[in-house]
Amino acid sequence: MITVIGSGRVGVCTAAYLAIREVDDILLVDIIENLPQGNALDIAHAASILGLNVDIRGSNDFKDMEGSDIVLVTAGFPRKPGMTREELVAKNAGIIADVAKNISTYAPNSVVILTTNPLDAMAYLMYKRLGFPREKVIGFSGVLDSGRLKYYASKKLGISTDGISAVVLGQHGENMFPVPRLSTVYGKPLTELLSKNIFQVTILSSFPIFLALKSSKAILSPVLITFLYFAFAY
Structure with missing residues (x-):
């Protein structure tokens, strides 16, 4: 099973594409009530149209990720235009620490792939909190x-x-x-x-996108493909 933590655009689109490729069963996890359940059901309806043999679920309980082989971490505050990735450290460090605690408890044998910014700092924090071998905690950068x-x-x-x-x-x-x-x-x-x-x-390639779209979600496509690049490798 692949667990996607974070049910925003990156998480949902990643889950949808993994479903289309029938890579594995998928669990979407988010702390916002009903959000991952609704997104998972939406993807499941699309999968049914395509005749796909894949189970897609949503949950607000990290316990449901028990036994996951791969955990994709998209959770965290997004970067706004004009912000550096480093300005997100204080906001996202607590989120990553909490996610790491749950991964350690429920998916101790998983490979963890992150997109949360500032990526290098968050990947290192995740690595230190998990105590996993370094090749099992990956940033996409x-x-x-x-x-x-x-x-x-x-x-x-x-x-x-x-x-x-x-x-x-x-x-x-x-x-x-x-x-x-x-x-x-x-x-x-x-x-x-x-x-x-x-x-x-x-x-400097991310700045024109931010200025045009006023959102860090501009990096959706490359992040999505990078996640899939690593997920298929494992």
Whole structure:
């Protein structure tokens, strides 16, 4: 079973796509009464139309996640335009600590994947609270940021992303570290084709979305796909 903690847009869309792919049975958990139940029922109705063989449930009780193989954590306050991810530390640390306590109790053998910002700090807090092996507590940052670099490079060069390899390491935020020598276009170094400004564009890539949509939910699509990338791997 896969448990998705947090029944906002990222959590619900992740659960829906996992259902469509029939990856496993799905549990949506949220502290807001009736919210995960309603979202789960909505997804279940769609699954029925598609003839899918998957069980989708919603709950306000963490106990229902008992025995989960994968736990996807989307819970937390969202980032607003003008805010840095680091400004969310105080707000989201308590939420992650509480989630970690419940995962330890009810899903001690699970793999945990997070999207809660500030991602690096929250992933580390989750890791310390759980005491799991480090390979079982995962933040999505590198995959998302590398994907953004590939996107901007493909647009600048007018080619498909298929032939582009991009590597971004470090913090998910303004201090991320694009790796020029490992970022290539059909094997040729990216910096031979584009200026290093492409890396700065990648670092600042979330801001135009925030300004347009006035919401941190702008990162829904890449976060969703990143979750699925890891979920399928496990």
